Amino acid sequence: MINLRHASERGIANFGWLDSKHSFSFGSYYDPQHMGFSALRVINDDSVAPGAGFATHGHRDMEIISYVLKGSISHKDSEGNIEVLPAGEFQLMSAGSGISHSEYNASATEPLKFLQIWIQPNTLDNVPEYQQKNFGQQVGLTTIATPTGENGTLQLKQNATLSQLILAPQSEITYKIADNRKVYVHQVSGELCIEDKQLKIGDGAKLTDMTTVTFVNPSDTRSTALIFNLP
Template sequence: MLNVRKSQDRGVASFGWLRSQHTFSFGHYFDPAHMGVGPLRVINEDRVAPGRGFDPHSHQNMEIISYVLDGALEHKDSMGNGSVLRYGDVQRMSAGTGVTHSEYNGSKTEPVHFLQIWVIPSEAGGAPGYEEKHFDAADKRGKLRLIASRDGREGSVSLRQDAAIYATILDGADAVSHPLPPGRQAYVQVARGSVTVNGCALQAGDAVQVTDEAVVGLSAAKDAEVLLFDLPL
């Protein structure tokens, strides 16, 4: 079964310096029909103006993943971490018992475009943690590259949840597939371009929840970059 979430139906927050599109309920946007999928709680597509950003704020009991699409995302946190993330970088921050962080556009001239993803951990508490890794475009082109997993396998960042996130870049005749065993579901988010998922045509910003299917197939893409979430039901 496919449950499509079109880009134009997402919640929108616009503050001049920030334009954010919310796949699921977040902040002032609330829709009881879109509260997340399994432990996947947030996918925000954020565009931040040069030199602006999110002042220090706190989180608890959440796995927070940043996936940079364009520009420079500057991060600082109460654990002492500080870095500037660029395209291909994936950051995971485990909020655990509590962490404070800030996120700013690291450029004074160019906007930054990124996806912020929240996954509910399997257990509350624990010490906060931080990790970041770089995934070259070549590693994602024409294949599903694991970028986050419970055990950090295959060079992915680790998550405190039985979930996996894959990234892929597809174009033309490229096609990839991912099996869905019983008890699992998938959520496919199109970051850019267009792609067909199990026969359903999607554009940039669109997403689809896939349940009761043995396989998730991605094909007929045009300049597409896609995230695939493998999640418990």
């Protein structure tokens, strides 16, 4: 079964310096039909004005992934990590027993656009951890995060996998889904067809009770999506 939600149906929060689109309930946006999907709790599509950002604030017991689409993030946290995340970079911050951090647009002149993703961990009170990596733009499926951190992936504290899917124009790929697993697809750029459903930028799709799915790029431009394989 494929449950498609269009980008235009997402929650909206606009504070001037921040324009955010929420795939799931977050902050002042509440929709009991969209509280998350399995362990996936948040996908916020954030656009941040030059020089602006999120002042120091705390998190606990959450796996927080940032994926920079345009510009760069200036990150600082209570564990002593001071980093800049350029476009194309993935960051995983395991909040564990508690961590404070700030995130700012590193540029005083250029906008920042990134995805903020929260995944609920399957163990609590872990030691906070920080990971950051660029996985490139290789065509096909690239595994970004796994429970074990195998093959240089980021290590998630959850029985979940995050992959980056890049399809060349007029191409397709078959994806197998194990029994009792769920898959969530977030379209980052371009277009993607899943059976009779067409995803465009910002669209999301919940896949349940499926064992095999074919992702098709029907367009003349590249297609990029994030694929969450969930318990």
